[in-house]
Amino acid sequence: MSLTSIKFLPVSRGTLIRLKNMLETIERGKNVLEMRREQLIKEIFLLSSKLKERASIEHEYIKALERVSRLRLLRGEVEFESMLSLVKPPQIEILPTSIQGVIVPQARIYEEPDLSQLYDPEFLRVFQDLWKITRILLELSNIEVAIEKLSEQLAYINRVVNSLDRSVIPKYREMVRYIEERIEEQSMDEFVKLKNIRERKSI
């Protein structure tokens, strides 16, 4: 039942009961949504606390990249490119995962990079370091995506709760009050009518 259509409902006890039931359901729904909102906020805060290390991890990542770049410069493009061909890159897949009932795309390492063919200790060390920090960064990006998706859901719930709180519930309450008043008036009317009829009969 849309909000505009309730204006055209017939004024009756049946309508009143139906409207009261609907209002109760809406209020219960709002409570549930508020509880869910709290849960999401709690989850977002929990995930956000893990992002505190982001600055230091990014710093480490930049340092690892710089070490790779430095090696690239020292060894030259021909050697670097051919050495890279000995590295089997990691396989990463994106899986939809449910966090607090929200579908969040998460990157999962399907296959680690194969560095077994690399024999040069310097290449091996810088690539191992880079992969180690990339793994951590990948986990961090998963958390970031999760926070983003949970925040989107939170914003949606907020919109719904606000609209229920400020628009739907007051309108239903108003309507219930209106119908109650009308029914009261009608019953008063009927009472007066009956009283008049009784008085006429007694005369």
Next chain:
Amino acid sequence: MKTYLIVRVHGLKQHLLKREDYLKLVRGDMDLDDIGYDVSIKENSIQEIVNDVSNKIIEKILFLEEIAQEYSNFFRAFLERFEVENIKAKLRYLKGIGRPEYYYPYHYFIDKEKLYSIKDREEFLKILSTTPLSIKEYIEYIERKRGRVLLTEEELCLDIKYYEYFAESVKKRDKIVFWAIQLEKILAYTYWSVILGKEKTEDIFFIINPDNCVLIERGFIILELKMDEFNKYLENKDFSGLMNLVQTLYYRKIKRWSFEYRNNFYIVYCYLLLLYHEMKNLERIALGRKMGLRDEVIESTLKYLF
């Protein structure tokens, strides 16, 4: 012609880039097209830059070859280090996951198209066996002995074979350059001792040339490097320390010789080394600037021979 060559080289040395020029290039105050190259760091790709810079050094060496035809083998052998790097890269590509291949623009024994078209290691080794850099027999020997050959062992064979070929080109003409090449060989010996272990490295060195036993020992004496000290670094696994030590001693020695033998053919060898280092430095600067690295990082990778 030898005297003319030496005089010419002294003149050409003046045109080599100086430390200030490198710094200007690093900072971006100067570009490659300002110093006679056909490319610009800003506008050209890194491969175009490497190709142009390598081509220029190849042209300069070929020009020297024209001046002194009697040293043609020596100049060609020096240039072969580009081809050796290409061959090593090819061996890695054949073993690797099939990335786009990229080489230096110097193809003397193996044609460029042929190098790109080879898809099989056996075929490649067969083609290589028709050149002075043939490693097929040693690989077969190692295979018979150990049951399998590692890529590292193939590359080591190639390195040793190259130094044999290079040293042979000058052995009868100039003893100082011959010994300078032996010292260069010790750099390779150190690198491979780190990678493969001393025993395996020595084994392959002696298989390819039994004289290497004496030559390396003598090279250590010239470098004033004690074998015990060398072994200690290896035992402690201080690989970068060892490489630094040997490189420092090597550069010190060739620098000292460049003063002692300034009017000898040795100065030509020095000039070639300087040219090679200049090329590598320009490649580093171009790469560093293309990757947007900090000036200090690029500067730290530059090597100044003298």
